[in-house]
Amino acid sequence: MCIGSGCRPPGAPRPARRRSPGRRQFAVTQPARTSPSVAPCSLQLAVRAVAAEAASSTTGQPHGRVFNFSAGPAVLPVEVLEQAQADLLNWRGSGMSVMEMSHRGKEFQSIIDAAEADLRALLSIPDNYHVLFMQGGASTQFSAIPLNLAGEGDTVDYIVTGSWSKKAASEAKKYCKVNVAATGDNKSIPARDSWNLSADAKYVHYCDNETIQGVEFKGAPDVGGKVLIADMSSNFLSKPVDVSKYGIIYAGAQKNIGPAGVTIVIKAKVLYDAIAGSNGFYNSPVDPAVRSLMNVPFTIPSNPDLEKEFIAQAAKQGMIQLKGHRSVGGMRASIYNSMPLDGVQQLAAFMQKFAAQHAK
Numbered sequence: 001m002c003i004g005s006g007c008r009p010p011g012a013p014r015p016a017r018r019r020s021p022g023r024r025q026f027a028v029t030q031p032a033r034t035s036p037s038v039a040p041c042s043l044q045l046a047v048r049a050v051a052a053e054a055a056s057s058t059t060g061q062p063h064g065r066v067f068n069f070s071a072g073p074a075v076l077p078v079e080v081l082e083q084a085q086a087d088l089l090n091w092r093g094s095g096m097s098v099m100e101m102s103h104r105g106k107e108f109q110s111i112i113d114a115a116e117a118d119l120r121a122l123l124s125i126p127d128n129y130h131v132l133f134m135q136g137g138a139s140t141q142f143s144a145i146p147l148n149l150a151g152e153g154d155t156v157d158y159i160v161t162g163s164w165s166k167k168a169a170s171e172a173k174k175y176c177k178v179n180v181a182a183t184g185d186n187k188s189i190p191a192r193d194s195w196n197l198s199a200d201a202k203y204v205h206y207c208d209n210e211t212i213q214g215v216e217f218k219g220a221p222d223v224g225g226k227v228l229i230a231d232m233s234s235n236f237l238s239k240p241v242d243v244s245k246y247g248i249i250y251a252g253a254q255k256n257i258g259p260a261g262v263t264i265v266i267k268a269k270v271l272y273d274a275i276a277g278s279n280g281f282y283n284s285p286v287d288p289a290v291r292s293l294m295n296v297p298f299t300i301p302s303n304p305d306l307e308k309e310f311i312a313q314a315a316k317q318g319m320i321q322l323k324g325h326r327s328v329g330g331m332r333a334s335i336y337n338s339m340p341l342d343g344v345q346q347l348a349a350f351m352q353k354f355a356a357q358h359a360k
């Protein structure tokens with residue numbers, strides 16, 4: 001599958017809304033209809049006013065860094081940032097930075113080849129799958145997937161378990177017939193035997209980890225041999241995945257990709273334990289069976305007004321981006337692979353202290 005300007009299949013309509021290029025994403029796909037092109041990814045700098053939130057970091061992290069709990073763009077390991085800094089003026093003796101070199105030259109080709117080889121090794125991606133580095137963020141796939149895999153009269157199935165899968169289904173409705181085979185309550189995943197899959201669906205799409213609600217599948221759903229497509233934007237490379245079960249896996253790169261995944265389960269457990277041990281001061285809305293290991297939403301049910309204060313006080317202590325998504329409110333800690341365990345432990349300790357101060 002080749003997605004991007006000049007790569008639409010003949011006769012396919014142009015996406016109704018195009019996203020500006022810039023955010024990188026990965027798509028792991030089964031053999032292509034057209035040959036993949038590795039286009040240069042233009043960079044979009046997201047200037048974020050987060051530093052102001054934590055005027056001076058009290059976290060004890062190197063370089064005065066905060067604990068950034070953002071759902072994405074997310075924290076990167078210091079070692080990676082230092083390497084990028086060192087490479088910026090002269091990438092491995094080439095005499096220039098990556099941003100200045102030809103995207104068709106051998107230096108850049110070696111970078112993209114190494115990235116693909118690493119990804120293949122990490123995920124054990126079978127040889128009959130392509131790896132594509134695309135532009136446009138994961139959202140572009142919301143239209144690119146139906147445009148490439150289905151025609152106007154075709155039926156496609158969507159499992160809706162939160163905001164992102166809902167968005168994906170709405171976008172697909174512009175191009176083909178969408179059967180929403182199951183809809184969750186944003187806290188749990190409907191039992192598999194309640195799904196109403198279509199006999200003739202071109203594919204079944206689901207979101208493996210709902211970043212906003214914190215609802216995560218604990219394995220690939222069985223869709224009876226249909227082409228399975230997963231949005232893994234917020235849990236990509238957080239756990240082993242049997243790629244052969246999927247037709248396409250896609251993921252925005254700005255969340256979890258790059259750093260090695262260690263102590264993920266422990267990290268999430270620290271936070272869920274802090275919530276459970278708060279005597280009801282904090283609440284996790286999600287069914288324990290499907291709680292996300294990446295995005296942990298929580299609320300202060302007895303006094304939602306306190307949530308603003310919680311977020312402000314945490315920021316003063318160098319723990320930033322804890323505000324829940326605007327569509328659901330509350331708090332959310334995104335604890336991707338590069339968030340140090342220390343950050344989660346400091347947050348859990350802060351939660352305990354805050355609860356002790358404010359519990360009635």
Ligand SMILES: Cc1ncc(COP(=O)(O)O)c(C=O)c1O
Pocket residue numbers: 023025071072136137138139140164207209210211212231232233234252253
């Ligand atoms: C699960 C999921 N899908 C899709 C998106 C959209 O990604 P992008 O911003 O790369 O378009 C997000 C963004 O947060 C997400 O969390």
